[in-house]
Amino acid sequence: MSPSDLPWPLLRSVAALADAPLSQIAERLREATLPSVGSSALVIFTEDCTGRPQKKAGSEDIISKVSIAELDTLRAALPDEGPWFGEAELAGKPRQAMALKHAASNALLVITDPLPADPGTGGLDLVAFLWDITARRIQEKVADAPPSYLLESRAASAERIRVTAELTDLHSTTLETLLAALRSSSMDHATARTTVTDLAARALVGLRTHSDRTTDLVKEPVAKAFERLREDLRPLTSFSGIEVQFIEPPLNGRALPGEVAHAARAIVRGLVLVMMEQPDVTRIRTHWDCDGENLLINVRDDGGGALTTEDPSISRLDRRVQALTGQLRMDVMSGWGADVFVSLPLDLPARPAGDVAGWNLAARELEVLQHLASGHRNRTIASSMGISENTVKFHVRNLFKKLDVGSRTEAIALAHSHGLRQS
Template identity: 50%
Template sequence: MTDRKELRALDLVDSVHSVVSSSLLQIAGAFSQALAPVVEHSSLLIFTEDCTGRPQKKAGDPSITDHVSIAELDVVRGVVADLGHPVWGLNVEVARQERPAAVWIAPTGALLVLTDPVQAAGSLTQDDALATVASLWRLVAVSIQQQVAVASPDYLRDSRMASQERAQVIADLTDAHSTTLEQILATLRSRDAADETARQEAIELAASAMVRLRAVSDRDRTLAEEPVARAFERLKADLRPLVRFGGLDVQFVEPPATGRALPGEVAHAGRAIVRGAVLALVDQPGVARLRVEWDCDGENLLIGIRDDGPGELTLDDPSVRQLSERAVALRGRLSVNGTTGWGSEISVVLPLSAEGLDRSPSAQWQVTERENDVLELLASGARNKSIATSLSISENTVKFHVANLLRKAGVSNRAELVSAYR
């Protein structure tokens, strides 16, 4: 007979399964719910460099989640990395306040912070709770890493816009604070100031503040961008198993080392597209050689993958069509050219700028293509039966899509949904 402890373990397994099945935008909330029976907490904070557009994933108390910064979480990660093990009861600064926290770092380098941790009633001992959450966090962190690697076009679009907006906020803050601090320094350096000691101390404080501010800006830039040469090295590492175990002759054409840094989403999407393209090409009969090239013209990441196969691959191939959708999500394009008997070439252009990306509500809500079709008809005043007829689907399927749209938009009825869409 299964005892209560085994049932609790099975419940945890089921909960974590629901977490790793969640989207990247929902994973923090799902993980917070899964951990509540083990560790009660006021907020759950995740910091991962795998997800450059949204390196923070948060759930819980808005007074914490709305104000915690990347810089604060980076400091916490550094402290725990130095200790080399999970910590319960560590006082950390988050949202500009010191709070007790339980902290874990996954092998991927991703950080998990539970603020104000309390052992759940009838749960595990503190040591067992630390070990249990560590195991679960390893699974979730790997899931995040894998989801980023194969992110959907909708998530790529959202993440790209988030990176652009965050970079603009950081730039504005840096300029404003730098100007203020420079004015303070100019005033304090004035020879008319009376107290030399006070003036010197103030100068040192202001100078130190400027250094910290620049460090925050630089740190954000390292998260948001990836040098083109390093991005290509990571791509080569991704493809190494195919070269080593697949018997392929792969020629890599290196990008210029001084090329413009790539936005994180472009680097991730580029690698994912190349991996998918390589798999599509080698799935053809007779492919023995591949040529993979990256370049950057200052405004676009340019990708070329060529094989020596039958030359029959087209954009109509489902796997290639999916790759094209990813490129389009970043305002890019993918084309396929083949010559019978001489091979196929897949060419990709990904703009480095986020200008022109879709900022409509439907894009922000992360709707699928079919949900967007339903939403547009709904906004035109169509009822379920008419929508079902127009899209050749059942009324029950329409209701299913409408329910998903209400949830994603955070509204309670169709009128509110249409109003928010407009």
């Protein structure tokens, strides 16, 4: 085959997807699929990236409004195989869409307003092929993410929980007030009141559900995370001839932040692969536990004890552990194998108080900032500190000036970056 006969557009698309950073992968996939199906927008929903589970490209009116709850509902209704076409609630209204799930990661691809594809051109098969490459590439990039990405992702996860909590508080108060007004005996039009009351009640339930779902995305029960590890390793352990033992963690262990769960699975997979490459290894045991503050991982083999911390693969895994402010220790005994212990903190480390000394905050201002960083509203802060809401507002204005920020969100983000929380 001469170079002119090669499918260069497809090869260029594959190369672009392979090289794309996570922030641009949706745009690259949309560019690659446009000739086949067309679209107004393309959205990827993946729980591998807990800090930013949506990756989007296309119409701003769609990508700025589409919600995790909408995508989660659509994914739950899809068959496991093949593309789905139909009408779905996206960005707040019904839209024509094409959707595919990725079996290995449960990631979702949604293409809005797709153009009909000519069955004879293989356009749908091409889209499915490119989507499979993209989903696998996302998994690989998250598994091998640099320290900067892991720290940024954890911060984004924490910030999304805070924003969701604040929105829930705000809209819950609004809806509860609406319900009280509509139930008032001084109002007429009983039928209208009953109807609107029912709608408001359902909206309140939906809002709470959305808040719970968002929290679930950034936290994973330790038992579920361990079961996913077992599934990840099942193909490897089925054909290696090496027995891999799994010691289950406690069912009631603390839920893991998403980045910790993903990193833990990648670390164990890496350790198992390194140990399997040694001669004379017949058994590997992996054990997880949780002490409430750390995920504790132990992986042990029965080899000759030839592994060292200087091994390039072990060094790479140790860097990943350090990116999450964890620790990796290896005990090796000649003729008895290697025993690796990993500890991963479940919470972001708090920065020393000296980090905020340059802000010159008064004691009351610092206390208000800690409340803000914990997602508390002015009324809650006032009640907790025994001051009026106007006084809280006064302190907040002073905080804005001293921190050189223009909004509550900026102040909270700055506080989070310095490890501030209410004590």
